[in-house]
Amino acid sequence: MATPAETETRPLLDTLTAIRTRRSIKQYSPAPIPKEWVMELLDAAHWAPNHYLTHPWRFRVFTGEGRERLVDARYQASVFGFQQKGETVPDNAYDLARTKCYSAPVIIIVSMITNEDPTIDRENYAACWVAIQNLLLAGTARGLGTYPSTGDWIDHNFVGPGCGLGENERPVACVFVGYSDQETTGKRLPVERFTTWYETAPQGRE
Numbered sequence: 492m493a494t495p496a497e498t499e500t501r502p503l504l505d506t507l508t509a510i511r512t513r514r515s516i517k518q519y520s521p522a523p524i525p526k527e528w529v530m531e532l533l534d535a536a537h538w539a540p541n542h543y544l545t546h547p548w549r550f551r552v553f554t555g556e557g558r559e560r561l562v563d564a565r566y567q568a569s570v571f572g573f574q575q576k577g578e579t580v581p582d583n584a585y586d587l588a589r590t591k592c593y594s595a596p597v598i599i600i601v602s603m604i605t606n607e608d609p610t611i612d613r614e615n616y617a618a619c620w621v622a623i624q625n626l627l628l629a630g631t632a633r634g635l636g637t638y639p640s641t642g643d644w645i646d647h648n649f650v651g652p653g654c655g656l657g658e659n660e661r662p663v664a665c666v667f668v669g670y671s672d673q674e675t676t677g678k679r680l681p682v683e684r685f686t687t688w689y690e691t692a693p694q695g696r697e
């Protein structure tokens with residue numbers, strides 16, 4: 492548990508700074524993150540816009556030895572990946588899977604409640620990603636490293652059985668969270684290249 496003094500010294504970046512400085516982090520310190528701090532990130536996620544207030548997201552948080560619950564899924568997904576490419580599964584595949592699952596002190600599997608209406612389902616999926624971005628930004632604002640990942644274990648639902656995902660649920664992403672001193676560089680092309688402005692009415696309608 493963080494002491495009040497530690498909590499007071501925690502950073503809190505403004506929104507635009509957090510947006511611009513957030514980076515996908517792969518190297519984490521093993522230092523544990525207090526539960527309250529994780530809950531703050533999840534609360535930020537939970538405030539994401541979601542159409543009809545469906546609250547489509549579900550969060551499963553794995554810390555400490557709880558991360559062991561993810562290893563099989565990661566391993567099965569890696570076997571699947573090698574087989575898809577027609578490659579031999581390396582002898583250390585299980586160890587690599589475990590290393591990945593223990594690479595950050597907190598791993599959050601974000602899943603969504605599916606909907607048989609394709610429009611609502613798509614909106615719910617989008618809302619989950621908005622929630623994930625809130626989580627990433629809140630982490631950055633608080634000085635934590637994060638990164639969202641998908642890949643076979645999410646896309647092919649290898650995490651489902653071990654995480655107890657219901658039949659009406661599907662995984663959306665895995666989010667890694669922890670302290671890090673990894674050096675990062677943000678790379679983006681100028682936004683002007685991706686923007687079109689319309690400041691006059693179409694011809695004939697002036």
Ligand SMILES: Cc1cc2nc3c(=O)[nH]c(=O)nc-3n(C[C@H](O)[C@H](O)[C@H](O)COP(=O)(O)O)c2cc1C
Nearest residue numbers: 513514515516638639640641642664675676677678
């Ligand atoms: C939908 C989505 C899925 C992603 N999946 C992965 C992933 O499986 N593995 C990975 O290393 N990064 C993944 N990322 C992170 C991106 O690679 C990363 O955001 C991108 O390289 C830009 O870097 P930045 O986040 O530091 O700006 C994913 C990001 C998004 C939005």
